[in-house]
Amino acid sequence: MKTNVLRLCIASALIAATSAAGERPKGPDRYAITGARIVTGSGQVIEQGTLVLEHGLITAVGASVEVPDGVWVIDGSGKVVYPGLVDALSDIALEKSEASGDAPFSRGPLDRPGTTSWAAAADALVLDDDRVEAWRNAGFTSTVSSPSTGIVSGQAAFLNLAGERDEDLVVATPVALRVNFEPNANRSFPGSLMGVLAYIRQVFADASHYRVSQTAYAREPRGKRRPRYDRALAPLAEAQVDGWPVLMPGHWEHEIERAVRLGREIGVRPVVYGLHEGHRAAEFLASENVAVLVSLKWPEADEDRDPEAEEPLRVLRMREQAPKTPAALAKAGVMFGFYSDGLESPKEIFASLRKAIDRGLTHESALHALTLGPATIFGVDDRLGSLEAGKIANVIVADGALFDEDTRIETVFVDGAKYEIRKSTDEGGAP
Amino acid sequence: MNVKRFVWTAGLVASVRVIAGGGAAVAQTMVIRGGTILTVTNGTMVNGDILVEDGKIVEIGTNLSVPEGALVIDARGQFVMPGIIDAHSHIAAESINEGSVAVSSMTGIEDVLDPTDINIYRELAGGVTTSNILHGSANPIGGKNAVIKHRWGSDAEGLLFKGALPGIKFALGENPKRSRGGRRGVPRRYPATRMGVIDVIREAFTKARAYRKEWQDYEAQKAHGQADLVPPRRDFELEPLVEIMEGKRLVHAHCYRADEILQLLRVAEEFDFRIATLQHVLEGYKVAKEIAEHGAGASTFSDWWAYKMEAYDAIPYNAALMTEKGVLVSLNSDSAEEARHLNQEAAKTLKWGGLSEEQALALITINPAKQLRIDDRVGSIEVGKDADFAIFDTHPLSVYAVPQKTIVDGKVYFDREEDAERQKALVEERAELLEKLKPATEEKQ
């Protein structure tokens, strides 16, 4: 590295290693990475190119880009530059939600059980989540964070994993509505899977009715009974009208199909998350043109299980075959993203990714599912997800191919701010 | 009659061409050759052939010519009966009861079908081809049913018996009144008495009637061209009840005691609909006259009794006695195990109540088909009907009858000989999977 950037690197590395997520490294915000292999993530690989980042945005990328005056130049020889990675569903940087066991007793759909559709992740951010730094250090510059409890949990936000204040993190909100199929724990309505599905059907029907009656009332309130205000319904109606992705769970093939069909029925754009048996549903998803989020927490045997208890073949098959799902989805042309699903460290995430690669997923498809794929699913591909001029400067610099076991992420840019990754930050550090 | 063991067995062990089974079932032209055909509706044909094309029965006769490329199933010495129909089942569903509310008509089994439930296959191995998958009996008005065919290997949608009239579960007596809750701050759920059960049903239909009127008024206003109309809110709890009143949805009512049966019939009459089937209906024999007059079918157990107070007057003669009194009767399983030998359950009516063989077989074929309004498609071996068969090695009303093959829509879904191979393959697959999964486990440790 050139000496003029060395000092800064040391300084920023120290800051990155010790600071809380919110503290941005102080320093310049104009950089050029030169002589690097640039994997743009939009189909192009520049073997020896230059990437210019200015004021938080990518301003130029190419093989013969002139380095503007006054930028800090980083010698990228021998390095590989990628777009920043996206964890497509998590609760990173979110306030802890209350335990769902305390849910109020519900007597039916009108009590809106498990419904906090008004709750927006963007309004409940916390910066002192260790994962912000850990994920960022591993190359994850963004995450889609969502409230996760109840049946209609709330609105997801697309976050960048760096900022001084909560608000800095938000790239877009709302980007999705998260739905779970979990019955009420306290045996009040809905107390079963079929009750949950019936409730979802009713509450979305109520939402479209709400929109129609509110609109009619607004047009001419006189002579009409005022429709009842219901904070649960407005976001659902928006999801229907504006085509928000509605995230619905499904691991088994029939669960995936069920989620898609329900999504269609309630007039929303379903995006299924889970997908451990997605390899069997790939053709179906392709024909339905449905995007999905694949959990990287591959199923494993419980360590403290009865060694003599015979596990169903179905379960063994899923466990063995789940990692081949991403390759199958890619082959069928299904748009998908990856999400960490409770994995505790980026190290585990990359180990999971390598399993998928071992089972036939190409590096290119893997990268897509960590960058442009989720950016497209959540409607922010116009501003990030690939290394293109004008896009947000979420960039990672690695010392080799991203998914190779001994590759280290050396530098991460989030919104153009540079984070130098120290070698020794092992736990949650480089993959 | 002095029934001897193996009296029906002609001593012929049929040699059978290996045919596709399990999930790989394929529809093709098929001739079932030389079996004793128990048509149920048109007597018995000895040494008969059945020609199947596109999943339908196209010809029944003797010495039928075999079309080019047709699959021949040698049934010589065997007995071919219509696929068994189970009018009360809870298999292939990921949830059964939405017991939190007294009326759970917004729920439906179709939403939670699980096509991977092994019981679909196990019951095929008992000759069952069609099942009425019902919501549980936790509430006076339960959820919607799903009639399925046992198309093992298909997806959830592929299981559905397309065109079957939709239905819904009702329940009377001990189960719905066993008031839930009362613990950990959860209030007790109404009702707690048979009075309350009937009240819940009347209340629900009173609301449904008002709901229907609301929509009728809206449609009328719309027809008159009234502008700026907002349609009423759709209520998925009440819509199925409106469908019941309009004859578009069948009521399958779980019941035991004669008195509660009668009360339900009267409530239905008050709201101008008919109960399609009384399920369990263990005291149906006491009010068979009233059931027949109302026009409800009765779907009962062969001989279960005494497992609860309201089952103490259950008698194994129930099916026969109700039949004798003019009720359309079927025998059901309500159990993934019992479903595997409904033929044996039917045989019990020969002994307890003296039904004829044909009447006994009707209890698990054409009668449940009629009760589910699918008798134009299944329930007997007739030209034009679906090619759904159960093939046994001896007369299916014998305890010694072992199902050999089960065919749905002209596809072989169960074959006893192939199953032996299947079992071996599963054992091998398990070993392979465990081997493959081993390194991952070790790496973990």
Add this chain to the structure above:
Amino acid sequence: MILTRTLTILVLFSGAAASAQDDVIAITGGKIVTLAGEPIENGTIIIRNGRIAEVGANVAVPAGAEVIDASGLEVYPGMMDAVSRLGLTEISSTAATVDTTELGDYNPQLTAATAVHPSSEHIPVARANGITHAVTAPGGSGGFGVGGPYGIHGQASLINLAGWTVEEMAVKMSVGMVLHWPTIQTSTFDFSTFSRVEKKFSEVKEQYEDRVAELEDWMDAARRYAGESEKETDLKLEALAKVVEGELPMMIMADDARDIKRAVQFAEEQGIKMILLSGRDAWKEKALLAEKNIPVILGPTLRLPRTEDEAYDKPLTAASELQAAGVRVIFASFSSANSRLLPYEVGNAVARGLPWEEGLKGITLYPAELFGVSDELGSIEEGKRANLIITDGDPLEIRTEIKHLLIDGVPTSLDNRHLELYEKYRARQ
């Protein structure tokens, strides 16, 4: 015609056999399946003082004997339900009517016969389908379930299914000690929350080992007790001492292969006689059971496979598999209301390869031998109690009707609650 109540020559007692000391009864003209040699076509049985006095093809009928014409019919030993809950439960969901399972884990001092309700409606119902005597055993739910909680539940009793009092019914007050072996279940259903509860294997295993150790402690205590000449009476140890001294077999209910193996090891270490009950995985341990000569009283064959991938017909083929491996197989209902289904449990096993006679012996002779009453019951031989059924065919076949039934030589009514209700409501206009 199924309503054969034309038992004109028979004295009918509702629910009880009378003393038959003075009566001589001859059953003539039927095919006699003695299970002690070849069947006798057109044979005759002479019954005196409640016992079989003579049986054969050329037996003269004594003057004055009551004659039961069995022409065209078949005579078999009455069926024995080797583990039932008869007399202990009436309506299984109504606790007040259920006396199957006492509180506490170790109750060797209890005896089933002390709670048998002679006028239980279940008894005539079972009898109407050919069950003449049964072991009634503590433990279990009284309902559909075969199993029940872990523990020593007490002593099983062998009763005739007729008699005014349990004293008249009892053949042997105590035939075995019932122990439900502990098991390891990591997934259980919690009815208070209506959901599955998953437990850690290591925790459940620890509890399992504790229970096995506790059982061993009990056996040690019983052995010490038996060896002491001067002692204060301890009812529990006194009862258990009969097991360690070989007077009573331990009837051990176990289903998992692990539990079966462990129970066999336990019985061997303790030097006690073991009978395996239920034994859903017994086929997996058939070699061990054959080697150790441990008989199995199988739970109902009409059950679902234990695991998703087990062969669909495993519960039906297990009996023949065990029998072929040299294990003694006996059948039982483990029920009260369903005791009458006993012959069909066997019939289904016969359909899957068990030799017919082995199946029939599994509900007649073999359980009699097992419980040490084969000099009294189990076959049609001179000197044995005349517990007999006269049928119109194979008793394992569903449509076969029981035409006559004798217990201790007394023609006993086939009337029951079900028949009464049938006739009452059949007559309704």
